[in-house]
Amino acid sequence: MSSLHRLLEPREDPSAAPGAVVYGRGEQRPFDLDLVIVTDGAALDVELCAVLAEACPDGAHLVLCAEAGAPPPAGPGRPLDDLEASETVPVVALDAEPPSEPIAALTEAVRGGELAAVDAPGREVVIVPAESPGEAVHRAVQLVTDSIPRALGIAVEDVQVVVPAAGGEVGAGALNAALKARLNPGPGAFGGMDPGDRVVVAAPLPHAPLGETGVVTGGGPHGLEAAFPGGTAVIAPADAPRLRHGWAVTVALARGTRRDAVVAVMPADGLSRPLVATAFGLARRHLSVVQAAGPALARAVRDDGAPARRTRLARLVAQ
Template identity: 75%
Template sequence: MTDSPASTDPTSGEDLAGLFAATGVPASFTARAAARLGPDAAARLRADPWRLLRVPGVTPAQADHFARGHLGEEARPDDPRRGRALVEHLMAEAARQGHTVTPVADVLAALERMKVADPRRAVEDALDEAEVLALTEEPEFDEAAFDEDAELPEPEETLGLARWAMAEETAAEGFQRLTATGAPLLDDDTIRALRAGLPEDRSLALTATLRTGVTMLRGAPADVTATALAIAGAAAGQELRVAVAAPTARAAAALAPAADAGFAAAGLHDLLEPLPEAAPAGGVAFARGEQRPLELDLLILPDAAGLDVELAAVLVEACADGTHLVLGAAPGALPPAGPGAVLHDLEASETVPVVELDPAGPGGPLAGLAAAVRGGELIAVDAPDREVVIVPAASPAETVHRAVQLVADSIPRALGIAVEDVQVIALAAGGEAGAGALNAALKERLNPGSGAFGGFDAGDRVVVAAPLPQAAVGETGTVAGAGPEGLRVTFAGGAATVPPAAVPRLRHGWALPVSLGRGTPRPAVVAVVAGDAALSRPLVAAAFGLARRHLSVVQAAGPALARAVRETEAPARRTRLARLVVQ
């Protein structure tokens, strides 16, 4: 059963609030539950109290507490509804860690630890509900090490949430289709003329783009972007229909001057034409798709590292047969915030050309630092114009204080960069020096207020934290006001009204976790490295790489920062795309 989008019917909200009040659930859960479970959330929860686990942030212990409050003595650990909900919860937790599949054995072991009487039956009940799918993973076959007398390994039983499993299959089919239908866009003589005089790597990139249905570009972000724009201009000059897409409208605005060459530059969200109504489960439905594909010969995403399997599936479905798709990213880029490892898996499948771009030049201090971090080394850079500044901090309170001081005073005064052009990037989402604490302090300094409009005031900087029809995840804007129709926000792409039911998808946006800040470089970035941050090389590289003119690093992690850059990669993800693409 698919959950419905939230309703603005006040009686449904009052019913849910009353149910939570009677069972001891904090009132703060009401908006989240209504947004996730829909207009009849209260009725759904009365019929199955463990359905509360579908609400993001709810733990099994909290769901059990709610069930006891509602059912009394009838709330039992062996209730089939509990077992089914726990299976779905385990799959959702795995998805939040980036996995699209989980071995059945791991799920059964976790259910035993949660005191589920019959774990296998719980899995079967979850499969009957169709929210979870059973998937068979064929073992890798090594021909070189094959022994005729050895027993072949058995296929591994895995489980996955239907939402992500189906998206992964759709993405794989789309990449296969684009590869199969991607005839050369120009004749050989024209391609040879276009690549004349280009360095070998840029020539290879141009040739692959124009001759192959799907191409990947790997290199420093500035080199990938410059190459992508040059290819787009060359293709548009041959009267091909070309678009360059960025993760957000704000990022696309930085590409707009280059679009004078005759191609479109837009945020991917806008290019796909979101429909005004939210899709089920709090997502977004798009007008562009299989029935109404984009009218393009060539689509280039210079920064595609943030594509999860669901957005990748939407993207390839929106590409018509014969459209050429180019996906760019830095080597070892931070995986997407959502499930999947699309670019990693596509490269691992060896079904598309991958062109490595050499650095165009030495670059300045910012480029040098970012390149060194991507290579596994945290270096001290010579920054005569204060392009890079390190600010040590000894405690969470000092960390927050230093960050606020940089944003509100030091950077605008010393460098002439307006507060509006300074973005704090928190390498820890939570904690005493995480994004939440930083936003609270920055609001108090920059725009104090009571949060009259669903926690926001006019003048607050906000960010889209969950998909909205009005703006992409990671898009930042400024609250202009509010009324019965919702919160009025000015985004880079224009003014929008976010209805009351969708306001919980916004967060304060002076400080962003890396997952929301990625993809949108800023003139100045204050990267806050809290002492308790879970650091990795891709995370640090993504944060540092967002600065265009200036980077301040508030450093409270001590030697752990250099150690993470040197030793810690992003955790591996269990996915199927690499195998599905070659089937």
Template identity: 65%
Template sequence: MTSPISDPVPDPDLAGLLASAGVPQGYVRRAADRLGSRAVALLREDPWRLLRVPGVRPEQADHFARRVLEDRGEQPRPEDPRRGRALAVHVLTEAARRGHTAMTPQAVLSALGALRVPEPERAVEAALDEAEVVTLLEEPDFDESADFDELDELPEPEESLGLARYALAEEAAAEGLRRLTATAGPLLPDDTVRSLRAGLPEDRALALTAAARTGVSVLHGAPDEVEQTAAGIARVVAAQGVRVAVVTGTMAAARSLGLGTGLHELLEARCPQGAAAGVVAFGRGEQRPLEAGLVIVPDAGALDVETAAALVEACADGAHLVLGGDPAALPPTGPGMVLADLAASETVPVIDLAPPADPAPPARFTAAVRGGELTVVDAPGREVVIVPAGGEREAVHRAVQLVTDSIPRALGIPVEDVQVVTPLAGGEAGAAALNAALKARLNPGPGTCGGFDPGDRVIAAVPVVGVAAGEPGTVVAASSAGLEVAFGSGQEPAAVPAAAVSRLRHGWAATVALARGTRRPAVVAVLPGEAAVALSRPLAVTAFGLARRHLSVVHTDAPALARAVRENTGTPRDTRLGRLVRQ
């Protein structure tokens, strides 16, 4: 018998507080996720904290604060330091959502002025006083060949502002990378390295040498080449008695690769009870480092500054770290661009891996996109299929056909090995719409808990029950109390309580950013016209690079897609890691 439909029950006190100020009920779960178990106390103390909740705009936070303060007899004031602090944090948080880890003081003050903050300088001071925002001072890059006698004055330190959590993480990552470089000795004797290099192509030989002799090195290349090189290095070094850890973004990626461990699993991640969504504590770190002498991360391009800092801090003195990735792919979803900054810093060896002479059609198609061209490739086995659609609804229909019929029937790839990716979560052809259509076809049901039923494919939108964002799983049981989700074959299902179910999404389709951690035998990339502003060459490279054997591209506007691949190379990010590792 099917359990009754149930949505997770929100905190009644939080629901009552928000309802009393006219906040829609849909924000209750978001507020609980973002502010944690103390949400009610925090909002009563400072109602502008509502601005921390995703989707809340400054004017909505002002309305909420006015209602809350008036209810207890206080008069809200535009110059209230709590308001200024909240808006200063909001400006930097919005920048962090775009990937930046720092902003110039002038840019922050200008943004606060646009939000009609009466005294922007005092707002910044209030945020600094609470230590949520920090001032960052760095010596500018200096030309060592310059003649000091000809300089009128030494350049002033460069000042910027950043959220404390990301500033501290970026500094910790840089410090850890410098530590690994300074403490590393050769992993293997020179004679052994020369013997292992014999017969290898030049790029693979250089990669092996860098991994064995230097504390930190970078591998640049397409996903297949980086994975193969990483696996080769891991095998030969482990055969010499060195303990090796290959680290992937998800446990599913490790299974797909055939070796390694998911990063959260390796670092013994857990989500503290009552903490805000996304907060993770790691069992491994400086006080309890990893035992591995060599740590290899094939998709380090997905590491944001906080995750990178956690990984680097968990590497013991003397350990070697190899970070790989595709320099043409998307930067991480979170703030920073660790791999790109490190490669550009000129402080570590960077090895460019050569592509194979005769790549498979999906790899050849993606290589053309990497060069700015959207071209037709010869695919006699239908390894690459381009599917035009007349609009968003037809794109969804085509994607469902491909997943449920065409790909399994024609190519023998089962549904569970097919991943649909798309740029946006919302919209007529976004991940939510695609999942609704796929669920109706593959696993119809009442949505027993939070819209999920046994048999549903899910994906973690933020870290939950110790698994990483992007980790796929399958619901094995559902009730009003929550879900049981199998996140890995052969592992015990994880219990996801009803209060945490909102941290999951249906996973037949996912945004490119969320799905990037796990490559699949078959990928259906849905690129609708409504997502034109999100289309770019890095997005296409990332989406197409997820496919191991088959790639279908469903699009509604070929000229717009071709133009994005040709012209939109991505948006720059303001980060500090490159300068910090050079210090």
């Protein structure tokens, strides 16, 4: 099992356009594989889907999987939905057993349009009301730095805060500022970051895919040093803006990685049923929902609210 980013073998190419990631696999050097299964096919934008298709050799089978009602990719297009709409590829809906775990039961209810109360005797799901943006940030920081580690024995490193948007009073930026002040205060010596800061890849790098988190280990004129699951990397100064603080991340960036504990901060703006279901489903052992949306949360789950994204791909594939 491998991330798609690493399977495609990203490499540094001085001749590439600024910000572009060049992959070693493609039409000229396809995979030596008969079967490729992508577990979150809904996250593929058109560019990455095209690279993947070119890297599959003749005769190989490509299987794209996704949860029902998954949110669209962060990048342009929605090729999985368009391929299904084109009626040119087989589509199979798998029947799953009704979920028994509290987090899974809540997530499944949200996918069905209901914000249901679930029985969580082991505090697998906790709802934390917040009356204002400032209180929501305070509650999230309290959960990450004290309540979850103390009450559940889950280390801070295994807790991820997720939120609909990057900006705003309850956005990832505001939450990261508050979390850094508590967890790793410092002057931001290296482009606003210090050794010990958690970072997230906000735009793909040769060293790590979109949404992967790591820890800053050092830096200097040569660049920012960071440890990712795939190894330690030096991020050139020109690429440093591709990193953000990563204690709190948007749901779009977090969607590929599950954590032992998730603090889902839900403000009134930017909510939709796919986003809420994705946020809740990221938690393995514990989910804290900082409810700062009031009735807007249940309304977003009930009414969906996900904007339609129209592309020409389905029509082009069918031609």
